Amino acid sequence: MSQFLSYATPGLPYGCVFALLGMGLVLTYQTSGVFNLAFGAQAYASALVFYECVANGWPTWAAFLVAVVVGAPLLGLVMDRGLYRFVRTKPVLVKLVAALGMLIAIPAVFQFAFPGGNRYNPPSLWLSPSIVYFHLAGDPINGSELSTVILTAAVALGLSLMFHFTQAGLRMRAIAESPGMVELAGINADRVGMASWMLSSFLAGLAGVMLAPVFGDLQPLNFTVLLVAAVAAAAAGSLRSLPYTFLGGIVLGLLEELLGGYLPSGHVLSSGLRPGLPFVVLLGLLLFLPGLRRRWTRSDDPLAVVRPPPAPLASATRSPSLRRTSRLGTTVFCLAFVVSCLTWVSPNWVFNLSQALALAIVFLSLVLLTGMSGQISLCQAAFAGVGAFTAGQLAVHFNVSILVGMLIAGVAAGAVGAVVALPALRLGGLALALATLAFGLLADNIGFQYGWSGNGESGISIPRPVLGPVNFAGDRAFFCLTVVVLGLCIGVVMAIRRGTTGRQLAALRGSELAAASIGINPRRAKILVFTLSAAIAGVGGAVYGSLETSVSASDFNTLLSLVFVVVVATVGVYTVEGAVEAGLAYVVLSTLLTSPGLPAAWANILELVFGAGAIAYVLHPEGAVEYVKRLVVEHLARHGTEIEVLA
Amino acid sequence: MTALLEVSGVSKRFGGIRALEDVSLEVLSGEAVGLIGPNGAGKTTLFDCVSGVSQPERGAIYYQGRRIDRLPIHRRARLGIGRTFQRLELFTGMTVREHLAVAEREHSGDGRLWKDLAWRGGLTSEETDSVEAMLKELHLESVAESPIEALSLGQGRLVELGRALIQEPALLLLDEPSSGLDSRESAELAAVLNQIRATRNEAVLLVEHDIDLVQAIVSRAVVLDFGRVIASGPLDDVLREGAVRTAYLGEPA
Numbered sequence: 001m002s003q004f005l006s007y008a009t010p011g012l013p014y015g016c017v018f019a020l021l022g023m024g025l026v027l028t029y030q031t032s033g034v035f036n037l038a039f040g041a042q043a044y045a046s047a048l049v050f051y052e053c054v055a056n057g058w059p060t061w062a063a064f065l066v067a068v069v070v071g072a073p074l075l076g077l078v079m080d081r082g083l084y085r086f087v088r089t090k091p092v093l094v095k096l097v098a099a100l101g102m103l104i105a106i107p108a109v110f111q112f113a114f115p116g117g118n119r120y121n122p123p124s125l126w127l128s129p130s131i132v133y134f135h136l137a138g139d140p141i142n143g144s145e146l147s148t149v150i151l152t153a154a155v156a157l158g159l160s161l162m163f164h165f166t167q168a169g170l171r172m173r174a175i176a177e178s179p180g181m182v183e184l185a186g187i188n189a190d191r192v193g194m195a196s197w198m199l200s201s202f203l204a205g206l207a208g209v210m211l212a213p214v215f216g217d218l219q220p221l222n223f224t225v226l227l228v229a230a231v232a233a234a235a236a237g238s239l240r241s242l243p244y245t246f247l248g249g250i251v252l253g254l255l256e257e258l259l260g261g262y263l264p265s266g267h268v269l270s271s272g273l274r275p276g277l278p279f280v281v282l283l284g285l286l287l288f289l290p291g292l293r294r295r296w297t298r299s300d301d302p303l304a305v306v307r308p309p310p311a312p313l314a315s316a317t318r319s320p321s322l323r324r325t326s327r328l329g330t331t332v333f334c335l336a337f338v339v340s341c342l343t344w345v346s347p348n349w350v351f352n353l354s355q356a357l358a359l360a361i362v363f364l365s366l367v368l369l370t371g372m373s374g375q376i377s378l379c380q381a382a383f384a385g386v387g388a389f390t391a392g393q394l395a396v397h398f399n400v401s402i403l404v405g406m407l408i409a410g411v412a413a414g415a416v417g418a419v420v421a422l423p424a425l426r427l428g429g430l431a432l433a434l435a436t437l438a439f440g441l442l443a444d445n446i447g448f449q450y451g452w453s454g455n456g457e458s459g460i461s462i463p464r465p466v467l468g469p470v471n472f473a474g475d476r477a478f479f480c481l482t483v484v485v486l487g488l489c490i491g492v493v494m495a496i497r498r499g500t501t502g503r504q505l506a507a508l509r510g511s512e513l514a515a516a517s518i519g520i521n522p523r524r525a526k527i528l529v530f531t532l533s534a535a536i537a538g539v540g541g542a543v544y545g546s547l548e549t550s551v552s553a554s555d556f557n558t559l560l561s562l563v564f565v566v567v568v569a570t571v572g573v574y575t576v577e578g579a580v581e582a583g584l585a586y587v588v589l590s591t592l593l594t595s596p597g598l599p600a601a602w603a604n605i606l607e608l609v610f611g612a613g614a615i616a617y618v619l620h621p622e623g624a625v626e627y628v629k630r631l632v633v634e635h636l637a638r639h640g641t642e643i644e645v646l647a
Numbered sequence: 648m649t650a651l652l653e654v655s656g657v658s659k660r661f662g663g664i665r666a667l668e669d670v671s672l673e674v675l676s677g678e679a680v681g682l683i684g685p686n687g688a689g690k691t692t693l694f695d696c697v698s699g700v701s702q703p704e705r706g707a708i709y710y711q712g713r714r715i716d717r718l719p720i721h722r723r724a725r726l727g728i729g730r731t732f733q734r735l736e737l738f739t740g741m742t743v744r745e746h747l748a749v750a751e752r753e754h755s756g757d758g759r760l761w762k763d764l765a766w767r768g769g770l771t772s773e774e775t776d777s778v779e780a781m782l783k784e785l786h787l788e789s790v791a792e793s794p795i796e797a798l799s800l801g802q803g804r805l806v807e808l809g810r811a812l813i814q815e816p817a818l819l820l821l822d823e824p825s826s827g828l829d830s831r832e833s834a835e836l837a838a839v840l841n842q843i844r845a846t847r848n849e850a851v852l853l854v855e856h857d858i859d860l861v862q863a864i865v866s867r868a869v870v871l872d873f874g875r876v877i878a879s880g881p882l883d884d885v886l887r888e889g890a891v892r893t894a895y896l897g898e899p900a
């Protein structure tokens with residue numbers, strides 16, 4: 001028992017932080033319908049500001065005032081007014097992309113504003129972390145742990161007083177408990193939404209500042225991963241109950257440390273499973289808590305479905321001549337592109353553009369999944385990783401040609417995709433997104449750490465292929481291979497789109513009920529697409545790996561999956577061209593912004609651009625490219641006349 | 648001869664509301680039966696139970712002698728139960744022709760994944776013919792290429808009808824096909840339905856408030872009120888019964 005206690009005690013401060021974050025999540029989800037994945041980023045922002053203030057010699061209380069009491073709610077206010085209030089009534093994909101955009105953009109903004117290298121040993125808020133105040137069950141309790149617990153208890157008390165006695169609090173609770181009642185009762189949902197964003201942002205800021213000393217190193221990724229623990233806590237409260245969320249957070253923190261105590265140290269399981277625990281818990285809750293499942297998959301829940309996409313331009317304009325011209329233009333452009341890459345473009349850029357096309361294959365998997373079937377996956381990078389590591393291991397250990405390996409990579413990733421899809425697709429919408437997020441993090445933290453898979457940070461090498469007399473070792477030769485594989489994958493996606501499966505998916509997007517009533521099996525269709533999409537991502541990963549010739553787990557980390565979704569959504573998720581354009585935009589921009597001679601902080605601009613792109617996405621879900629094309633066509637229509645544009 | 652559809656003792660509640668209470672009825676193959684009753688009587692709920700949209704709490708449903716009340720929607724559809732919806736359920740973003748094409752493809756069962764991948768996922772010539780024939784039968788040729796959002800309510804109902812009919816169901820459930828139509832459109836609909844009845848031998852279960860339309864099509868009727876069957880038999884007899892007149896036509900007993 002005393003050992004149990006001594007293992008459990010260090011978990012309490014973590015639990016407190018999870019609880020705070022979870023409550024913030026529930027608060028904003030209930031009042032605005034946005035599942036705020038950017039929560040960890042907000043926590044990071046406050047911790048960063050706090051760090052900078054203290055580093056500049058401010059007293060702790062002043063830094064706290066600026067970073068948490070004023071700064072954090074201000075950030076929440078800006079996010080609500082600038083973005084979230086517009087997405088309240090939008091479909092789940094839009095909400096998710098908006099939040100993901102913030103997740104990516106916020107750390108970038110703050111790193112851009114406060115350039116500087118690593119920030120070690122963040123200051124603690126109140127009591128010194130290096131002083132041990134007393135021992136509990138044999139555990140030394142230091143100042144940062146003690147202050148975390150005390151502050152959390154104070155905040156929890158304050159919140160519960162607020163929710164029971166103040167008008168603003170009562171209104172928030174009213175909204176949280178029955179969103180439909182709000183308009184009836186004449187409460188201004190907009191104002192309450194704003195207040196809850198400020199409050200939850202304050203909670204995030206507080207949690208961030210308290211947690212920073214525990215991490216020892218101020219890194220956005222640490223805070224992002226926190227998010228999943230918060231989500232798991234919120235799930236324990238069925239996304240609705242604040243007290244249960246609080247409890248869930250605490251229990252999770254304790255469990256995590258207990259696992260750490262009882263599992264053999266040094267083993268992958270303990271270094272992986274411990275941080276992986278929130279994901280496991282989240283997956284378990286999603287799959288087995290029936291109330292939660294019902295809540296997230298209720299068909300009348302506006303969050304449960306992705307709205308069908310606007311008709312792509314090709315079908316919205318009925319002008320054969322325009323279509324012919326645009327097809328001709330595309331062909332000429334593609335040819336010119338390939339020819340240029342084979343002749344005058346510098347080897348460095350050929351390599352970069354091959355990267356872009358390899359990524360385009362992965363992005364294509366999102367076009368198939370999200371654009372055509374309205375599902376959201378936050379683990380495409382993990383599927384790409386499965387593909388890359390499969391091809392690499394086969395080549396290294398069994399001497400399998402990489403070309404064959406790419407095919408097998410597709411099959412392997414597809415198989416993993418099917419395994420993920422089978423339970424997760426019972427969920428759909430937001431829950432599917434969270435389940436895939438959890439899976440991605442598990443793959444990342446555990447799956448890819450073994451020697452037989454991704455071999456952790458050291459990674460594995462993947463040779464370039466040789467086909468008879470043709471050697472693809474050169475960058476130009478490999479570029480050709482990438483073009484061919486991309487072409488094949490595009491062919492597959494287009495064949496699916498115009499075939500039976502594509503029609504079934506279009507019908508399902510239009511009305512799942514009606515689709516089932518003519519004999520379409522919704523589950524089968526969705527699992528099929530999810531599997532195919534994972535397979536394509538796997539092929540893309542294998543191509544990418546072979547291009548790079550060596551890859552490690554961090555090349556396929558979960559953050560990338562999130563970035564992928566945002567990038568593809570901003571550029572255009574409903575068309576095949578969108579994937580290619582997204583690949584090019586992403587790689588070209590990041591290459592330009594990180595080219596030597598530019599200030600290091602400029603690298604953050606890429607994230608800023610796509611974060612801002614997420615805002616554009618909220619306004620134009622068809623994506624930037626389709627939007628621009630439409631503008632051009634409308635302009636032509638005004639001056640030409642023969643083109644008919646459907647609204 | 649066994650019935651095509653046999654509903655036996657079906658009950659369904661929504662919270663405290665008894666939407667269906669021990670409902671039994673039969674439809675023989677090729678027969679047109681009217682299901683009538685006031686608003687909230689449970690007609691749509693019965694359709695939902697038959698087509699698989701919701702599960703009855705008690706009772707059993709047999710179709711072609713086989714128990715179907717645990718099968719998912721799409722399996723029942725494949726067995727030959729087609730339906731339309733009281734609130735239109737169309738595929739947003741698709742044209743009229745595409746609606747029929749996707750239904751025809753499900754019916755012909757020709758959709759294998761490898762065919763898609765081999766770039767052979769398009770409609771076969773027989774399928775195209777059948778889509779054209781259906782467009783013609785329902786007088787929808789002129790709007791064949793229109794997106795569904797551009798259609799009138801009446802045309803939307805016809806598209807739903809066509810989507811169900813093209814699969815040649817043995818049992819067709821029509822849920823208030825004339826609601827929201829003006830009298831001219833209703834008359835046209837009656838003509839179309841009669842023509843279909845004359846040329847095919849689907850059994851029809853028709854929910855309809857427009858008594859003229861009911862009389863034009865069905866010979867037998869079942870009357871629901873507050874979830875219970877209060878009368879059934881030949882249409883004219885049923886309409887003469889006092890209880891039916893009170894419940895349905897709002898006449899004093």
Ligand SMILES: Nc1ncnc2c1ncn2[C@@H]1O[C@H](COP(=O)(O)OP(=O)(O)OP(=O)(O)O)[C@@H](O)[C@H]1O
Pocket residue numbers: 661662664665666684685686687688689690691692693733
């Ligand atoms: N999903 C549901 N949840 C709660 N109650 C429902 C639901 N569906 C139907 N009901 C209730 O069940 C009863 C029967 O409804 P149903 O729609 O079957 O009636 P109906 O005969 O089709 O009426 P109408 O002529 O208006 O279409 C009604 O009281 C209705 O309010």
Ligand SMILES: [Mg+2]
Pocket residue numbers: 690691692733
């Ligand atoms: Mg009804």
